[in-house]
Amino acid sequence: xxxxxxxxxxxxxxxxxxxxxxxxxxxxxxxxxxxxxxxxxxxxxxxxxxxxxxxxxxxxxxxxxxxxxxxxxxxxxxxxxxxxxxxxxxxxxxxxxxxxxxxxxxxxxxxxxxxxxxxxxxxxxxxxxxxxxxxxxxxxxxxxxxxxxxxxxxxxxxxxxxxxxxxxxxxxxxxxxxxxxxxxxxxxxxxxxxxxxxxxxxxxxxxxxxxxxxxxxxxxxxxxxxxxxxxxxxxxxxxxxxxxxxxxxxxxxxxxxxxxxxxxxxxxxxxxxxxxxxxxxxxxxxxxxxxxxxxxxxxxxxxxxxxxxxxxxxxxxxxxxxxxxxxxxxxxxxxxxxxxxxxxxxxxxxxxxxxxxxxxxxxxxxxxxxxxxxxxxxxxxxxxxxxxxxxxxxxxxxxxxxxxxxxxxxxxxxxxxxxxxxxxxxxxxxxxxxxxxxxxxxxxxxxxxxxxxxxxxxxxxxxxxxxxxxxxxxxxxxxxxxxxxxxxxxxxxxxxxxxxxxxxxxxxxxxxxxxxxxxxxxxxxxxxxxxxxxxxxxxxxxxxxxxxxxxxxxxxxxxxxxxxxxxxxxxxxxxxxxxxxxxxxxxxxxxxxxxxxxxxxxxxxxxxxxxxxxxxxxxxxxxxxxxxxxxxxxxxxx
Numbered sequence: 001x002x003x004x005x006x007x008x009x010x011x012x013x014x015x016x017x018x019x020x021x022x023x024x025x026x027x028x029x030x031x032x033x034x035x036x037x038x039x040x041x042x043x044x045x046x047x048x049x050x051x052x053x054x055x056x057x058x059x060x061x062x063x064x065x066x067x068x069x070x071x072x073x074x075x076x077x078x079x080x081x082x083x084x085x086x087x088x089x090x091x092x093x094x095x096x097x098x099x100x101x102x103x104x105x106x107x108x109x110x111x112x113x114x115x116x117x118x119x120x121x122x123x124x125x126x127x128x129x130x131x132x133x134x135x136x137x138x139x140x141x142x143x144x145x146x147x148x149x150x151x152x153x154x155x156x157x158x159x160x161x162x163x164x165x166x167x168x169x170x171x172x173x174x175x176x177x178x179x180x181x182x183x184x185x186x187x188x189x190x191x192x193x194x195x196x197x198x199x200x201x202x203x204x205x206x207x208x209x210x211x212x213x214x215x216x217x218x219x220x221x222x223x224x225x226x227x228x229x230x231x232x233x234x235x236x237x238x239x240x241x242x243x244x245x246x247x248x249x250x251x252x253x254x255x256x257x258x259x260x261x262x263x264x265x266x267x268x269x270x271x272x273x274x275x276x277x278x279x280x281x282x283x284x285x286x287x288x289x290x291x292x293x294x295x296x297x298x299x300x301x302x303x304x305x306x307x308x309x310x311x312x313x314x315x316x317x318x319x320x321x322x323x324x325x326x327x328x329x330x331x332x333x334x335x336x337x338x339x340x341x342x343x344x345x346x347x348x349x350x351x352x353x354x355x356x357x358x359x360x361x362x363x364x365x366x367x368x369x370x371x372x373x374x375x376x377x378x379x380x381x382x383x384x385x386x387x388x389x390x391x392x393x394x395x396x397x398x399x400x401x402x403x404x405x406x407x408x409x410x411x412x413x414x415x416x417x418x419x420x421x422x423x424x425x426x427x428x429x430x431x432x433x434x435x436x437x438x439x440x441x442x443x444x445x446x447x448x449x450x451x452x453x454x455x456x457x458x459x460x461x462x463x464x465x466x467x468x469x470x471x472x473x474x475x476x477x478x479x480x481x482x483x484x485x486x487x488x489x490x491x492x493x494x495x496x497x498x499x500x501x502x503x504x505x506x507x508x509x510x511x512x513x514x515x516x517x518x519x520x521x522x523x524x525x526x527x528x529x530x531x532x533x534x535x536x537x538x539x540x541x542x543x544x545x546x547x548x549x550x551x552x553x554x555x556x557x558x559x560x561x562x563x564x565x566x567x568x569x570x571x572x573x574x575x576x577x578x579x580x581x582x583x584x585x586x587x588x589x590x591x592x593x594x595x596x597x598x599x600x601x602x603x604x605x606x607x608x609x610x611x612x613x614x615x616x617x618x619x620x621x622x623x624x625x626x627x628x629x630x631x632x633x634x635x636x637x638x
């Protein structure tokens with residue numbers, strides 16, 4: 001077997017497969033570089049979901065002419081010099097892979113200018129680098145990425161639709177706006193401004209992403225516990241969302257999705273959340289860099305903590321204290337009396353981090369700063385061992401035992417095996433099942449003419465006699481099923497009539513949800529909804545199916561958006577089935593309603609003798625009782 005040394009063109013494309021898998025990955029890497037360069041203003045422009053163009057412009061320190069030539073070299077970085085630096089990473093980027101990977105699968109151009117010098121540019125097409133040339137440009141750096149994956153068509157065809165790619169890019173830019181509230185960001189999609197922040201603080205950043213009223217639904221927290229600082233915003237006990245796209249976690253300023261923290265927050269909210277609802281939060285976790293490993297994921301989407309249990313326990317105890325309203329909550333909640341203190345703390349956090357002593361030693365803070373009168377004196381900082389001992393008494397059983405499966409072949413990791421089975425004739429089995437179901441169905445169908453009406457019980461149950469058998473029919477369940485069948489047939493034949501709403505229903509969502517919902521608009525229109533896009537990340541419903549006029553629109557769309565959480569796909573026919581069932585339930589005759597003789601006959605006639613029917617919610621329409629069962633009750637037979 002001959003071993004080949006791969007050319008730079010090949011190994012850069014291999015690296016690109018891990019680091020740059022989609023347009024949002026390009027945006028993420030370029031914006032991280034802009035932040036690391038000290039930019040206070042960052043503009044992101046995209047066209048066709050980033051497939052045609054991604055341009056990131058910043059006012060950072062820029063790249064000098066002599067360094068520009070190395071910009072597209074693999075593993076070229078200004079952020080690390082030795083392997084030891086990996087254990088104290090404070091920048092967002094550090095591997096030096098991104099630009100080389102991006103350049104290898106696109107047509108890329110860098111134009112940069114440092115203070116006191118002229119601007120210069122460098123281009124690359126599919127990894128083939130050009131020359132450094134004089135250019136015109138403002139201080140800072142502008143990187144344009146055109147025709148992403150133009151030379152790897154197999155990768156290109158697996159990209160999502162423009163709207164979905166745009167939604168994912170908007171989602172990652174939203175996280176940058178939240179994580180760096182002191183930086184002004186602008187996102188422009190196809191020439192239109194989607195997001196704009198002005199670098200005027202976290203509350204304004206939240207309002208820019210989620211709307212001005214979001215703050216009224218949240219608690220602002222700021223906690224220093226076990227050498228860990230946890231601050232940000234969490235939804236109150238009555239505020240939840242139908243999927244996790246409203247959850248943001250920043251570890252030392254880096255957006256990550258971490259199972260340990262996610263489990264801690266979810267368990268803290270467990271007593272307040274309804275089924276299929278998720279907490280809202282924008283949380284910042286600041287911990288000493290030497291106890292967190294950021295080099296565990298190709299695109300730095302996760303981190304590894306030195307001890308998951310301490311991180312879990314800290315997050316859980318702070319958030320559960322706030323939600324439960326116990327005495328410790330006053331230490332963590334931010335009020336007007338702490339505004340100045342928090343501003344000073346933020347300034348202190350932004351200074352270069354100093355080396356802390358011990359694994360979980362407290363971050364350095366101004367020693368001379370007096371505590372406000374309204375705030376209790378902080379407890380002495382614990383050692384790592386003391387923190388673990390205390391947490392053993394605070395965390396519910398098994399709550400802190402969060403395990404994150406290693407990456408790789410999930411089937412092997414989870415112990416999933418492929419058991420050996422006997423050879424089965426699948427077609428023969430299916431045929432047998434169909435015949436048995438049909439036979440059972442025929443056995444449950446009775447000739448309506450053979451049924452003799454004997455009366456009713458409790459104005460709810462209709463009693464029929466047929467030879468030696470009795471049938472007791474639930475009049476509400478029977479009527480509900482018949483109405484449901486009629487509504488469903490109309491829906492399947494597309495004969496649903498729409499009814500205009502007096503006041504249109506307006507739904508505002510985040511970019512990821514909007515992209516998901518946009519795919520469902522044609523199906524919703526087929527079902528009788530008059531629904532259209534209504535501005536950025538907003539849809540307007542002007543008419544609904546006439547049979548569903550009184551349904552809860554907010555709950556209906558909340559259920560649609562909850563499907564984003566699972567497979568990002570939804571069977572609207574199933575959702576419609578639920579709504580039709582609700583409509584049928586409301587329209588059906590109720591238990592306790594008296595029926596005339598003609599209505600009883602009409603109900604039986606429409607059932608067509610089918611005693612095996614079930615209502616749309618699964619309850620039986622009729623119950624069969626043999627004569628022998630009655631005789632057993634009266635001890636006539638044993």
